[in-house]
Amino acid sequence: MTDVFRPGYHFTPPAHWMNDPNGLVFYDGEYHLFYQHHPHSNVWGPMHWGHAVSRDLVNWQHLPIALVPDEQGMIYSGSAVVDWEDTAGFGKEALVIFFTYNKNYYETQNLAYSLDKGRTWTKYEGNSILTPPPDTPDFRDPKVIWYGSRESGHWVMSLAAGRSIRFYTSSNLRDWEFSGSFSGHGSADGVWETPDLFELPVDGGPATRWVLTVGIGNGGPAGGSATQYFVGGFDGMTFHSENPPEATLWADWGADFYAPQSWSDEPNGRRIAIAWLSNWKYAIFTPTAAEDWRSAFSVPRELSLRRTEAGIRLVQRPIAELESLRGEHRHWENIIVGPAQNLLAGLEGYQYEIIAELEPEPNTTEFGFSLRVGSDEQTVVKYELERCRLVIDRTHSGSVDFHADFAAVHAADLALRENRLRLRILVDRSTLDVFAQDGLLSMTEAIFPSAGSRGMELFTTGGGLKVRRLDVYFMSAAKFL
Numbered sequence: 001m002t003d004v005f006r007p008g009y010h011f012t013p014p015a016h017w018m019n020d021p022n023g024l025v026f027y028d029g030e031y032h033l034f035y036q037h038h039p040h041s042n043v044w045g046p047m048h049w050g051h052a053v054s055r056d057l058v059n060w061q062h063l064p065i066a067l068v069p070d071e072q073g074m075i076y077s078g079s080a081v082v083d084w085e086d087t088a089g090f091g092k093e094a095l096v097i098f099f100t101y102n103k104n105y106y107e108t109q110n111l112a113y114s115l116d117k118g119r120t121w122t123k124y125e126g127n128s129i130l131t132p133p134p135d136t137p138d139f140r141d142p143k144v145i146w147y148g149s150r151e152s153g154h155w156v157m158s159l160a161a162g163r164s165i166r167f168y169t170s171s172n173l174r175d176w177e178f179s180g181s182f183s184g185h186g187s188a189d190g191v192w193e194t195p196d197l198f199e200l201p202v203d204g205g206p207a208t209r210w211v212l213t214v215g216i217g218n219g220g221p222a223g224g225s226a227t228q229y230f231v232g233g234f235d236g237m238t239f240h241s242e243n244p245p246e247a248t249l250w251a252d253w254g255a256d257f258y259a260p261q262s263w264s265d266e267p268n269g270r271r272i273a274i275a276w277l278s279n280w281k282y283a284i285f286t287p288t289a290a291e292d293w294r295s296a297f298s299v300p301r302e303l304s305l306r307r308t309e310a311g312i313r314l315v316q317r318p319i320a321e322l323e324s325l326r327g328e329h330r331h332w333e334n335i336i337v338g339p340a341q342n343l344l345a346g347l348e349g350y351q352y353e354i355i356a357e358l359e360p361e362p363n364t365t366e367f368g369f370s371l372r373v374g375s376d377e378q379t380v381v382k383y384e385l386e387r388c389r390l391v392i393d394r395t396h397s398g399s400v401d402f403h404a405d406f407a408a409v410h411a412a413d414l415a416l417r418e419n420r421l422r423l424r425i426l427v428d429r430s431t432l433d434v435f436a437q438d439g440l441l442s443m444t445e446a447i448f449p450s451a452g453s454r455g456m457e458l459f460t461t462g463g464g465l466k467v468r469r470l471d472v473y474f475m476s477a478a479k480f481l
Contacts, residue, residue, distance in 0.1 A: 003291045004451045007428035008351040008477035009325055010277065011035045011297040013050055014062050015040055018295040019283065020194055021274050022049055022258035023080035023097045026266050031057055032118055033274070034066055034097070036077060037431045042289040047074040049099065051471040052117070057300045057322045058192070059273065063160060066121050073103030076193055077141040082265055088173040091115045096173055098157070100140035108130060111173065123409065130168065130176050137163050141194045144173070145264065145384040145408065147236045158195040158235065163188045165214065168237050180238025182212065182445050185245045189219025197234065198271055200305045202312055209242070209305055209312055213251060215259045217280060222255035222410040223431055224281035230311050231305070241312060251314060254392060254434070254443035255279050255411035257298060271303040272319060277431055277446055282403035287448050288430065298444050299426055299433050306440060316428060317439040326353065326473040333469045336361065339460055347472060348454035354425040355471040360385060363463030371427055372397070376452025381434055383414070383421050390414045392444065398449035411471040414441050421470065
């Protein structure tokens, strides 16, 4: 690999610009991944839909661009379904994608279909299938799901409209009726975008809740764009939150987790999501453009719900398939390290995974990991005991001067459990996915370290640290064909 910044196992476009994931659907052995793409530039521009497929969500095959702009406008974000019963009349088991046309800031909803496993796409001659209400300039990102049994259910579309989500229902994917809206909850600091809607068991079942995820263009916990979520009920017509309006639940507390979408028809019944690993504050300035590509996606995460003292919360864990990339392994357990020790001295790498269960001794004030360490460079993931929070410090993470808001310290409140912190950290050439307390909290960050910054350190300040368990796996690169 010659690129300094191109990740080894995070999805990136073959070249040029990428942002939101779109149209995630599984069909006939393949996970389809579409994405917002400008194939002629490293900055945002006339949006196309890029396309790739995978059989394991780890290794990917790039396919030709699926949708290109035309006289009706640019191709904005959307979703995909398998029309198992040919409700639309395009053909049994047709793949159908829904997207937003944007022309001169006028946004409409549209569809296209494929009868050859997604290799070619036909735009519906009856487009547009949905036009905006009066005085609604932001009207985009349709997420379509099937609600109810296959015999008696119906299609539902969730659609971002200003600072609200509107819901529509249909029996045939072509004709839609408004059924309700959701607003007035959570953060409204930025325009709402890219909704997703799905049902999950609580603590493995049998009780369930519905989850609505929403991207916001500004006001995230780390500044700029971010993703919030709501937990509640959905009756096939509209969504109701079970939390008070002032409650804001963040899907991720890092700076770079936006517009997540989940796969439809996942064959093992899992809810798996992926997100754009960037932030609208500085996305067009990141230094990967020198390598003729820009932006990556997070690792795919399996989603679940956990009941906590604060209420039911979203849990994210890296998918099990990523373990296929594990190579050389180092393991420690039940040892105590002091402030002057570095258990990881001599270990170096660009892409690796850390799994740790750590317990601070008395007088310890903070502990954690320094990652991608080099000359005057490091990214720090640490826990501060006095403030009970998890922190990522990327102020000296490498190239940081391309935007004034990039070099920053980001933090999230987090309680120890039985005085222990459980961490899972996936490090790649320019990405960092951090999961704490078995996925109850996640922080996702872009970093741009020099090629020579390969070191790592486990540190503790003020007192000792009991290492209940520590594993380091060096990760192989995924295949991108």
